Amino acid sequence: MPPRRRPQFTQEAIENQLQQIHLLDPSSTSENLEQLGPIIKQIHTNHQQDAYLRTLNALIESKDEEIEQICSDNYQEFIDSVSTLFSIKSYTTNLRESITTLDSGVAQVGRTLVEKKKALLQSKKTAANLDEAIDTLQACLRVLDVVHRVGEMIREGKYWSALRSLEDIENMPPTSLSQTPLFQHLLLSLPSLRGQIREAVTASMNQWLLDIRNVSAQVGQLALEAMDSRTRKWRSRRERDPMLKLNRVGSAVETMTYEKTEHNVLDNEHLKVDFTPLYQCIHIYTALDALDEIRRSYQADRKAQSDLIIPDTLPLSSLPGVTQEIVGFFIIETHVLNTTGNFRSERDVEELWDALVGRLCSTVERVLQHETDPDSFLRVKESLIAFVMTLETNSYSTTSLHTFILVLFERYVTLLERQFGKRFQDIISQDDCLPMYVEKASERDSVLETVWLTKEERQQLEQSTLPLNLPWSQSFYLCCQDIRSFVQNFYQFLEGVAQHHRDIDDLLSKSLDSLLGTYISESIAKRAEATSNLSQIAQIVSNLEHFQVACADIERSLTNIRTSQRGGVIRVNAAQSFSSTLTRALSRVNASITSKLDDFFGLSEYDWTPTTRESAPSMYLYELVNWLTTVVDSLVIKQEYKDEAYKNAAEYLKECLMDFLTGRDIPMMNENAISNILVDVDFLEDEFKKNGRPQLMTAFAELRAIASIVMSDQVQQFLNPTIRQSSYANIRPKRLQSVLEKLARYGSQCRDQPSRERGNRRQKEAESIGRLYPGENR
Secondary structure, three states, rough: OOOOOOOOOOOHHHHHHHHHHEEEOOOOOOOOHHHHHHHHHEEEHHHHHHHHHHHHHHHHHHHHHHHHHHHHHHHHHHHHHHHHHHHHHHHHHHHHHHHHHHHHHHHHHHHHHHHHHHHHHHHHHHHHHHHHHHHHHHHHHHHHHHHHHHHHHHHOOOOHHHHHHHHHHHHOOOOOHHHHHHHHHHHHHHHHHHHHHHHHHHHHHHHHHHHHHHHHHHHHHHHHHHHHHHHHHHHHHHHHOOOHOOOOOHHHHHHHHHHOOOOOOOOOOOEEOOOOOHHHHHHHHHOOOOOHHHHHHHHHHHHHHHHHHHOOOOOHHHHHHHHHHHHHHHHHEEEEHHHHOOOOOOHHHHHHHHHHHHHHHHHHHHHHHHOOOOOHHHHHHHHHHHHHHHHHOOOOEEEEEHHHHHHHHHOOOOOOOOHHHHHHHHHHHOOOEEEEEEEOHHHHHHHHHOOOOOOHHHHHHHHOOOOOOOOOEHHHHHHHHHHHHHHHHHHHHOOOOOOOOOHHHHHHHHHHHHHHHHHHHHHHHHHOHHHHOOHHHHHHHHHHHHHHHHHHHHHHHHHHHHHHHOOOOOOOOOOHHHHHHHHHHHHHHHHHHHHHHHHHOOOOOOOOOOOOOOOOOOHHHHHHHHHHHHHHHHHHOHHHHHHHHHHHHHHHHHHHHHHHHHHOOOOOOHHHHHHHHHHHHHHHHHHHHHHHOOOHHHHHHHHHHHHHHHOOHHHHHHHHHHHHHHOOOOOOOOHHHHHHHHHHHHHHOOOOOOHHHHHHHHHHHHHHHHHHHHOOOO
């Protein structure tokens, strides 16, 4: 089997194959290097052929002789073979040159390909690095976007979302980004971002604190208005139902029956208080584990705000605004306390409350220190009581405020006493002391509804014919009107106050006693002392009698009111003062009558040593009796007072006549003068009998007895103890002695012997009586 011939490649075939090779296809994303393999293999084969040819040439040269031999033997074949070999040699030489050229081209192409391969590999590596860098940058951009978004959320007030975003960054799973300096820098900046969130939420809360300080007054105003509406409704309901009169607003009964309407003073059509900034701040600080810090800061800020509510100088006109702000302040505090868990301490709020209430009380007390108008105290009370009731519904302790209100109440009552006392004094001093006159039934009914009277007198006046003169003067009516006004003002202050009934009752009793006893009774007494007109004094007496009745009625009516309110007993002791003043007024009546009687006695012209005896009484007595009966009977006072006036007048007349007989102003007299005195006494007794007062005759019993002893010469019987005790017990011995001495002086001055002897006898009788009663006064 002939040996297999190697394939022969011509230079043209190799060049055609090389031209068909496309290492880089523009339409392909990969390299086309596999086509180069066969070409290189063919070139390698050609190289082997060249080597083979060289070996063959060497063999041929070495075997020339053999070849020549062979050629000579096989010349023609040899020639053909040589020719063939030369052809082959020529072809081989050409092929070698082509291969050399091709090898050089292939080497050049190879180097270019290697360089392109290196560049391509570098490009791939660079592209991979770029892709990795792009991925890293994109991850960084996402983180940076989150960080940027954190800033935007802080500006938008989305603090919790911002904080959660930071936590997400911090808790990212490990990636290639985690090891980058940028990411590490971001991690280092997270505390700063948290600080920004903290500062932003703190600033938000601080702004909120400023806002709620500005709206606290409005919150308080709405709360006070709601309480005022509730109070009016309860007052109206209490007036309709007597069973509810014992209960005030805020009591258990009122609270149970209160038809509560949902009116939130923090969220309504007029006002909406947003607590979101506070809640956000608490939430953020809790997440940052710094709740104690914001709690202390909040407490300090609220304390500072509470310190600014009450100014150092507080005009009373500003008190309602201050109470509104305090109410609003603590309503907000109550809401914070109830909605923030353990953020706010009840003790802290109570400390703020106690401190603020203490400052309020001391400031108000300082402002009222020199206040003299009771209405100012009433306005302060109205502001405080509304304030108290409003905050009681929010469970704040108001005991100290109630105590302070009672302290103000005591000062209020003192000023009220002075105010009404001055009015009472003016009323009494300006009274005309004339009966009050009414023309119409409406006027009469209005007056009767105001004054206090007995049931019988009220019925009598209601049935009287109009027009009518009432038994009292204008001052009694005005005083009764003002007493009612005083009691109304007294209890007006106590409206809504948690009362200590015993203290209130005692205070009212003392106040009424002071007004009735000091300001009215004493003023009437002074007016009576300064009045000499009997009709005016009589009117004062009538007023005093009605005041005595009024005292009992005031005590009874007020006690009934207080009993229905579970209070104590009201004691009005001023009736004793009016009784004392009445006695003084009646004595003033007697003094006025006595003064007038003095005027009449000043007109008397007695002759104490007349030569004859008169049969008719003295002329001045006619006018005296006529005046006495006319004036006393016309006085508008009780009959018993008129009887007392007549009795005192009779006693005074007796004393005047007795003074004529026994006084030192007349040194001597005779029996005719005594007889004339007895004529006058007879006239007075007859007039008293005609006037229906025979009991007044007893006033002249001693004078008649003395005159009888003297005129009938019965001195010796008077000296007899038994007779004196039985018949002359009403005679004062000294008076009888004085009469005898005056008769003795007259007799001693007479020139006729009988008269002188009678004078000596009278002197001895006087001495006898003097020895019996040496220490007795006239």
